[in-house]
Amino acid sequence: MGASERFPVSLNAVNVVCFKIDWDERMLNVLLVKRSISPYKNKWSLPGGFVQGDETLEEAARRIFVDETGISPAYLSQFRSYSDTKRDKRVVNQRSGQKARVVTTAFTAIYTNNEELQLDEESEDIRWFKIPRRYFSRYIPEDMAFDHHDILLEASNRLRISLEYSGLATRFLPEHFTLGQIQDIYEIIWEVELDPANFREKLTNVEGWIKESKAGPKDAEPRRGKPPTWYKEHDIPQFDRMITNPNGAVIREKESEYQRNLDNLTGEIPIVKEK
Numbered sequence: 001m002g003a004s005e006r007f008p009v010s011l012n013a014v015n016v017v018c019f020k021i022d023w024d025e026r027m028l029n030v031l032l033v034k035r036s037i038s039p040y041k042n043k044w045s046l047p048g049g050f051v052q053g054d055e056t057l058e059e060a061a062r063r064i065f066v067d068e069t070g071i072s073p074a075y076l077s078q079f080r081s082y083s084d085t086k087r088d089k090r091v092v093n094q095r096s097g098q099k100a101r102v103v104t105t106a107f108t109a110i111y112t113n114n115e116e117l118q119l120d121e122e123s124e125d126i127r128w129f130k131i132p133r134r135y136f137s138r139y140i141p142e143d144m145a146f147d148h149h150d151i152l153l154e155a156s157n158r159l160r161i162s163l164e165y166s167g168l169a170t171r172f173l174p175e176h177f178t179l180g181q182i183q184d185i186y187e188i189i190w191e192v193e194l195d196p197a198n199f200r201e202k203l204t205n206v207e208g209w210i211k212e213s214k215a216g217p218k219d220a221e222p223r224r225g226k227p228p229t230w231y232k233e234h235d236i237p238q239f240d241r242m243i244t245n246p247n248g249a250v251i252r253e254k255e256s257e258y259q260r261n262l263d264n265l266t267g268e269i270p271i272v273k274e275k
Contacts (some may be wrong), residue, residue, distance in 0.1 A: 049263030070118025
């Protein structure tokens with residue numbers, strides 16, 4: 001058995017699906033970069049690159065994202081690895097033509113500021129794209145590099161589903177916020193209208209998520225009448241779908257289908273004993 005068979009060459013990469021809220025148009029956005037290098041030159045892609053030998057996946061994701069975009073996310077969390085053997089093959093030895101497969105780990109990120117984006121030397125354009133639940137293909141290029149279109153589609157579906165089970169919505173907001181602003185996040189990402197009284201009752205019944213703050217933001221504009229009640233995030237808990245997406249059945253079914261396929265791939269493998 002040769003060395004290439006005993007120690008197959010595989011490269012580790014990371015990609016970041018970074019979301020933000022466009023408050024002017026009340027739309028969820030995602031950040032894409034247009035590649036200026038091969039492979040997939042001139043194609044839109046997710047920010048990403050290769051993991052170095054002295055860093056963790058999380059360290060690599062944050063380093064690469066900042067280097068490629070010039071901005072830093074407020075939230076970063078790993079959500080899945082992609083390991084299809086045909087997704088990306090790189091030549092690692094020009095003389096022999098030896099190729100290495102690339103396994104990528106995808107991260108979800110949330111950005112909340114308005115800093116100017118910066119191009120790096122491997123990109124020719126960088127832009128925020130609208131990412132609606134419906135008519136996805138009208139705004140997102142279908143011919144994205146590698147399998148990034150599939151990664152983006154799955155990440156956006158998971159984000160919408162996660163709002164039913166976790167307190168992730170507050171990560172799109174500043175340190176101090178109102179219950180109405182949390183409702184705005186749900187309505188923008190889900191593209192629905194929610195009954196304020198019913199929503200706020202459910203919201204305040206989630207233990208450990210938000211807590212009332214005596215002081216509001218320092219830059220809050222003075223207003224007549226009763227001042228707003230300000231809240232702060234206490235934690236991002238997991239809860240039993242207390243807040244349900246009215247149009248979430250289709251998205252949940254897609255996620256269930258993905259989970260079934262994953263279970264089939266990762267089921268118990270029978271051991272075959274050598275005779």
